[in-house]
Amino acid sequence: MKSKSPTLYSTVRMKLLQRYLLFLLTGLVLFSCVMEKEPEEDVEFKRPGIDIDLPEILKKGKLTVLFENSSTSYFNYRGKQMGFEYELLKQFASEIGVELEVNIVHNLDSLIEMLNRGEGDMIACNYTVTKERSKVISFTEPILQTHQVLIQRKPEDWKSMKEKEWREQLINDPTELAGKDVHVWKNSSYYQRLMHLQEEIGATINIEGVSGHVSGEELIEMVSAGLIDYTIAEQNVAAVNQRFYDNLSIDLDLSFKQNIAFGLRKKSFLLKSKFDEWLVEFKKKPHFRYIKRKYFEMGHITHNYMKDHPTLDGTRISPYDKYFKEAAEKYGWDWRLIASVAYQESKFNPNALSFGGAYGMMQFMPNTGPTYGVYPDSPPKQQIMGGAKKLHADEEFWKAVPDSIQRKKFAMASYNAGRGHILDAQRLAKKHGLNHLVWDGNVEKMILNLSKREYYQDEVVRNGMLKGTTTYNYIRHTFARYEEWKQIYE
DSSP, rough: OOOOOHHHHHHHHHHHHHHHHHHHHHHHHHHHHHHHHHHHHHHHHHHHGGGHHHHHHHTTTTEEEEEOBBBBBBBEEETTOOOOHHHHHHHHHHHHHHHHEEOOOSOOGGGGHHHHHTSOEEEEEEOOOHHHHHSSSOOOOOOEEOOOOEEEEOOTGGGOOHHHHHHHSSSSGGGGGTTEEEEEEETHHHHHHHHHHHHHTOOOOEEEEOTSOOOOOHHHHHHHSSSSSEEEEHHHHHHHHTTTOTTTTEEEEOOEEEEEEEEEOTTHHHHHHHHHHHHHHHTTTTTHHHHHHHTTTOOOOTTTSSOOOOOOSSSSSSHHHHHHHHHHHHSSOHHHHHHHHHHHHHHOOOOOGGGGBTTTTTTTTTTTGGGGGGOTOOOOHHHHHHHHHHHHHHHHTTTTTOHHHHHHHHHHHHHHHHHHHHHHHHHHHHHHHSOOOIIIIHHHHHHHHSEEEETTTSOOOOOOOOOHHHHHHHHHHHHHHHHHHHHEEE
């Protein structure tokens, strides 16, 4: 048999080579087409909001900030927007000539994602500067420094014990956390601290990481209520919340001082530069010291509502009984109940000045007092008459409530917290099958729930979070005192 011709072999080999080259060329063309699409994907990944910096903020006329609804970040008090971080950023927005837009974050796990999507220009939620967070976002100059503390519950009968006795029943050293269950936000610096603390003490801590849907303040409330045993918070946040829950101990330090700052996108170079420059100067001013002192050192919105009663001499409740009686005759409220409200608000101090700027014996807010003829320098009689007029107006607002006592409790709750929060609690009560026209055992339950994220983020809630224990106790203490005074004074 003759072998194949070299010419034929060469021809076949050449055709195979051509096919291979054609296949290779086609693959290269397809690959280049894919590569050409990458810029489009990159544009899609960046999204329009990513490159927003100071010039764009000035052009749109507003600075949008991602706030946590909390006692230190942002909240609504008697119709007034408040919060340490809110007030700082309000000052900065005014400095650069734009409006401050509040965007409440419902899930803290999405903070950085929301920032980088352009849904906000800054993060404000008492945010600790950490190495991990600094990899994906920038931080401003620190607004303050604080450290982490353990939140734990005092013994049930602590009030009847000597301080030394109940302190001995608490955890007084980090090593005692071995084997204990501690609930913290999983994506927080607290979680990281507990992981490191395990290594330091050479023992396991049962770290219960919770999602960003549960706020740190909710965990603090859960410790107070006995639902969990321990959590961790920054000392400044813990101190504010301890004013609401006096059965908590916050004295055990778990970390060195850490910086608290606002978060920024990596590309917000000009915004960071402008803010840092402004903050360095603002922190030197008395106004900054006042804002800081107001939220972290001065009396809080709880007004230290104690169950104690004033010393009664059997003849009068206060030096202002005559004015309470005149107000009662004019506005149809029992004079002893008006007096009880005044005591709860200020302990009859006509010169009282408290958290949020509330002033006088009846604690009017600056934007409300003039409506009822009450100013910071008004005499006691004018203050009392104005307070009674406000209580009467609030009662008229709740005229759909059939029972007169329940109607007065709604009015007093509105006086204390603002009508908006009470309307929120009423809508929640109706949604959860409670009687929305009865305060006791119904709407008051939802007032307590307004501090829980699953409730204050409900679609029927329009005024955000409220530390409901304050209003709950306000009504109970004021009415208990009133009932006692009814037995003593005609």
